[in-house]
Amino acid sequence: MSATPIHEAERYIGLMSGTSLDGVDAVLAEIGHPGQFRLLQTHYLPYPDTLRAQLLALHTPQPDEIHLAAVAANELARLYADATLALLNGVAADTVRAVGCHGQTLRHRPADGYTLQIGNAALLAELTGIAVVADFRSRDIAAGGQGAPLVPAFHAQALQHPESHRVIANIGGIANITDLPVEGAVRGWDTGPGNMLLDAWIKQHRSAHYDRDGAWAASGTPHPGLLQALAKHPYLKLPPPKSAGREQFNLDWLDTTLSSLGHTITPADVQATLLEFTAMSLCDAVSNECSSAQELFVCGGGAHNSALMQRISARLPNLRVATTAALGIDPDWVEALAFAWLARQTLHHAAGNLPSVTGARGERILGAVYQA
Structure with a gap:
């Protein structure tokens, strides 16, 4: 600021x-x-x-x-x-x-x-x-x-750096990124679910509004078959510009995907898979569309999910990953x-x-x- x-x-x-x-x-x-x-x-x-x-x-x-x-x-x-x-x-x-x-x-x-x-x-x-x-x-x-998303216009005004290629990731119900290259056009789009499915699943199974620090997700193990099935959502293959909401990512879609697998997955493992899906869809978008990025700064509620932040850092090992607090703005x-x-x-x-x-x-x- x-x-x-x-x-x-x-x-x-x-x-x-x-x-x-x-x-x-x-x-x-x-x-x-x-x-x-x-x-x-x-x-x-x-x-x-x-x-x-x-x-x-x-x-x-x-x-x-x-x-x-x-x-x-x-x-x-x-x-x-x-x-x-x-x-x-x-x-x-x-x-x-x-x-x-x-x-x-x-x-x-x-x-x-x-x-x-x-x-x-x-x-x-x-x-x-x-x-x-x-x-x-x-x-x-x-x-x-x-x-x-509309916030990339503000990100470009407030957070762009003249010498470092930054990406700003806002992880609310839906996750979106803003690509802020040193030269060239600013871009931004919704990458997929942020906290939406995580919140809905823990509400259904534990009557909690959200998974504090990703603790429940961290207690489970991501299920490879479920993650692969979730990753087939057609939205993820669309090129930007694009935007998403509950119309694309909701419990009905998740339940249908679970049923298609034909076997039971523990609720904690589903939560772990949903967290991995949020991290994967966001990080794939950064890797595929912002390949020269040097820094990723996260804002929104997802910035407080330590398990999610760890998975984002692990999937983007060549980037500096931090919250926007490092830039002087509380996420x-x-x-x-x-x-x-x-x-x-x-x-x-x-x-x-x-x-x-x-x-x-x-x-x-x-x-x-x-x-x-």
């Missing part, structure tokens, strides 16, 4: 709730131009179990889903507002230019020309008294892009900080996408603005 004076500095809030469905990451940042920023305050607000269950159910079609999604969007807006007000912690709301809110993704289907994130940005603006920028993905999809807050930056891009009428990442026909100003 910048330690020098920030020119044309403005305060923005970034809110991120991702495919892990764990809660809301909130940051207050001072952002200037070009690419200067300072993280001022942070706050995390977990989802209530009832809301998490409602959102998970809405990922698949169900009766009266339009009403249920609208009600959930209102509840999300109230939760986002609670996170925002807790984040401010004495900072006057009128000193903040805008809130950048990603919203909660229910469907992401760029092949069908749409994506859906809910959160009722209008209600959030009413509750906080701060302008809200939301619906960042739709304009990129309208321009023929994937609408995701928990990178995505939320990116959406604070994207809100600034919107209000300054500047592009928020990278066509080399998303495949859009050109640069576009992203987001819809709800004035306070």
